[in-house]
Amino acid sequence: EYSLISRSLEDRILPVLRELGIGMTAYGVLSRGLISGHWDRNQGQEKGDFRSVSPRFQGDNVDKNLALVEALRTxxxxKGVSVAQIAIAWVAAQxxxxxxxxxxxxRARLAESLGSLDVILSADDLAAIEHAVPKDAAAGTRYAEAQMAHLDSEH
Structure with a gap:
C-alpha cells in the first residue's frame, strides 16, 4: 500500500525498485477510502467491513486521521479539486x-479518480501537502498487530 498516510515503502522498498529500474503500481492510494474526502466515522461499521477492525478507523485514531483529511480539503x-484527486495526484507526483x-x-467516483490525471501539483502544492500530512502523521497501523507482523514493507 502506498498513499499519503502509508509511506513506509519510501524507506527501503522504493529506493531498491528505483535502483533496479522497476516501476511500482501503488494500491490503496485512498487508504480504503479514509483519505478520499468522502468517508466519515459513521461509515464502515457494518459487519464484515474491514475498516471496522482496522486500527486507523478506530477510536481516537480515526479522529486524528480525519483531521488530516480536513487539512487536505483546504x-x-x-485548487478547485477534490480531496481524492489531491491524494491520487500526490502519489502520481512521487x-x-x-x-x-x-x-x-x-462511475462518479471513477470519473473523480480519473480527474486526478489533470491535477498538476507544483512544488509549493507538494510542500503544503507534506506540511498538512507529514510522513508519519497517520494514527494507527494499517492492520491489526498480528497481521502487521507479516508485512515485509513494515519492518
Missing amino acids: IAAA GDDIVPLVGART
Whole structure:
C-alpha cells in the first residue's frame, strides 16, 4: 500500500525498485477510502467491513486521521479539486515510475479518480501537502498487530 498516510515503502522498498529500474503500481492510494474526502466515522461499521477492525478507523485514531483529511480539503479547495484527486495526484507526483491504482464503487467516483490525471501539483502544492500530512502523521497501523507482523514493507 502506498498513499499519503502509508509511506513506509519510501524507506527501503522504493529506493531498491528505483535502483533496479522497476516501476511500482501503488494500491490503496485512498487508504480504503479514509483519505478520499468522502468517508466519515459513521461509515464502515457494518459487519464484515474491514475498516471496522482496522486500527486507523478506530477510536481516537480515526479522529486524528480525519483531521488530516480536513487539512487536505483546504488544499483541494484552493485548487478547485477534490480531496481524492489531491491524494491520487500526490502519489502520481512521487515519480513517473509510480502508477496509482484506484478502485471505485460508482462511475462518479471513477470519473473523480480519473480527474486526478489533470491535477498538476507544483512544488509549493507538494510542500503544503507534506506540511498538512507529514510522513508519519497517520494514527494507527494499517492492520491489526498480528497481521502487521507479516508485512515485509513494515519492518
